[in-house]
Amino acid sequence: MHAVWAPAQFEATHQKTVTVDGQTSLILSGNLTSRYYSTGRDFGVIDQDSADVSAIEKVFNADFAGSSITPPTGDDLVWSPTNSQASLLKLINSATTSLSVENEEMALPAVVDALAGAAKRGVAVKVTMTYNSSYKANFNTLVAAGAQVSTYANSANTLYIHAKVIVADYGKPSAAVFVGSENFSSASLTGNRELGLIVNDSAVLSSVDKTVAGDFSGGTPWTA
Secondary structure, three states: OOOOOOOOOOOOEOOOEEEEOOOEEEEEOOOOOHHHOOOEEOOEEEEOOHHHHHHHHHHHHHHHHOOOOOOOOOOOEEEEOOOHHHHHHHHHHHOOOEEEEEOOOEOOHHHHHHHHHHHHOOOEEEEEEEOOHHHHHHHHHHHHHOOEEEEEOOOOOOOEEOOOEEEEOOOOOOOEEEEEOOOEOHHHHHOOEEEEEEEOOHHHHHHHHHHHHHHHHHOEEOOO
8 A cells, every 4th residue: 555645736635536447436525434424414425437437547647646637527527626616616507497506615606606696596595504604694695595505513413514415407308416525615626636527317317306395494594
């Protein structure tokens, strides 16, 4: 086993993946730290798409060697700091009926504006997060636009929303789901090494949507 420090050009290396035998990659929102497993909400997707796995290995090898690379997107991949902001905004802006969102952060104005814009055009926008006073103004903006926001107290006795998920148009032919390591912040989308994917796999969509819907119902509705 050989370990190296992450490349210095990134603000942080926040990607969470495990790739096995060049054939399978596990793409996670969660950290590989067992103390969070019982209290944190996170997701992982097993990706066996050959183009995705090849791209993930190429980027890993470049980062491991400290070499510069523009990450290949494979068939489904969402990378920071290259295409993640554009990909996530495109997913939000393309929604026509519903958006269900979980994220640890709600700090990037472009994402807040896109979610608010979706709500204003009639999309049913539901956001589930752990409460953080830094995001009060953005919660208020979303609720004023017609979105619904559900929050959990930041305490040891409640579920901690660490996931980074967008479910768009669930139940429609155009349905898609994003799962990854990217938070809604400038650092995460434009400065870090991050990885997620956007897929329309029915089993992934169903599982993620069911869990996110349950989390939304279990939280406290935010009122401006």
